[in-house]
Amino acid sequence: MRVALVHDYLTQRGGAERVFELLCKRYPEADIFTSLYDSERTIDLSDRLVQTTVLQKIPGAAKHFRLLAPLYFPVFRTLGLHDYDLIISSSSSFAKAVRKRPDARHICFCHNVTRFLWDTQTYLREYTAYRRFYPIIDRAFDLLRRMDLKYAQEPDLYIANSSVVADRIQTTYKKPVVVINYPIDSNQFVFSEQKEEFYLASTRLISYKRIDVVVEAFNWLGLPLLITGDGPERQRLESQAMGNIQFLGHVSDEERTQLMAKTQAVVVAALEDYGLVPVEANASGTPVIAYGAGGVLDTQIAEQTGVLFNRQTPEALQAALLRATKINWNYQKIRDHALTHFSEDAFFRKVDQFFREVYS
Structure with a gap:
């Protein structure tokens, strides 16, 4: 069985990235995909090949990855994953949008619904540096919400890290979900x-x-x-x-x-x-x-x-x-x-x- 592991972007090290690191260790033969990869800022993937998207070629993209929000859904749709029998995505936003063969399975470890789209005011309060972009952001987010709902239907099943996240997935995306609490080392x-x-x-x-x-x-x-x-x-x-x-x-x-x-x-x-x-x-x-x-x-x-x-x-x-x-x-x-x-x-x-x- 060919397995693909997909994460939103590997440009930082947080709880979501730590879970993805565990999945990479669990499936050492799986191929790894992400939109952007900065090996110095994120989890240690050793000598594993990390396949990225065209966004990787944009100067400064890994540092200013949040500004590229409108581009992530399209680039994940272009990833060629039709040769894989099982796709495991780790996503708080975009990776769930990848395509699969009709007979393949896509299971999404969903850390949350896309927070900046569905809890926008709380999210933007944490990133005041982007305040000058708010008028553009507001218009873009309306389109992105519609795309998020559409592409949230791609995974066959969701795994949530907590009951409250499972409720959000069911309420927002209307998809089946199970709760498996994430671990610590x-x-x-x-x-x-x-x-x-x-x-x-x-x-x-x-x-x-x-x-x-x-x-x-x-x-x-x-x-x-x-x-x-x-x-x-x-x-x-x-x-x-x-x-x-x-x-x-x-x-x-x-x-x-x-x-x-x-x-x-x-x-x-x-x-x-x-x-x-x-x-x-x-x-x-x-x-x-x-x-x-x-x-x-x-x-x-x-x-x-x-x-x-x-x-x-x-x-x-x-x-x-x-x-x-x-x-x-x-x-x-x-x-x-x-x-x-x-x-x-x-x-x-x-x-x-x-x-x-x-x-x-």
Whole structure:
């Protein structure tokens, strides 16, 4: 069986790219396709041949890939994949549009519906550098939404990373979907039952992550908080924070691993489609204090692996923090839950079972 692996663009390293990296390792003989490829900025594909599109020839395309949005659907349609029996696309936007033979199968690991088209205002708030293009963007997006709905019909089946993403796929694209939660690399995280007297937030400092809520809650409680990560919100947040809050900026993987293992709890105030940080915390034997919506509803057990709060407000977070101090956490049980349900082995057991059912 000939297998093709297709990703939107390989110009960065994020959660979607990490899942694609796992798929590439799982299918070492598969051919790899993407619209744009920058080997220095994305996942390590070793000596694998990565086949790209005509967009690769545009100077600066990999750096300014978002500006090419109107071109992606057409170039993915031109990829010649008719020789493949199975196409596995990894997509948050465009790769799902590839063509296949009538008797072939196309399964899409869909990280979300095309967010910039269906949640445009939230998306553009994160990319203010493109503000001068907004009038053009608005007209282009209307056309792209129609194209997105059309080409979303190409995959035979969708795999979503969380229940909330599955609901969006069904509502927007009207396609069958199953949920298989994405994994973490459990080998990257260490376990410790010896917790130190600090809390941790580990995230990009952008508006929708709601670190402003976290800062205000910890200002009021006076508990020690460490924040790792950087972003455009950092200066504003630092100006609001009191002395009990430290901004560490970017830290090494090794330092982040140690912080995850030793903190009292990891705090997450964002509404995440899925969210790997809570699972990473649990793999370290650490409970999570999180806004109780979105992906955490798939990954957390209330009062066992974490405490969930139901409003994105400092007051709700404060109440959750105080509630967490009264729980006698079983750190080993927290870690066992993460390794049982969200390891790479657990992920591919579910994927393999799904594929067997599809081909039975």
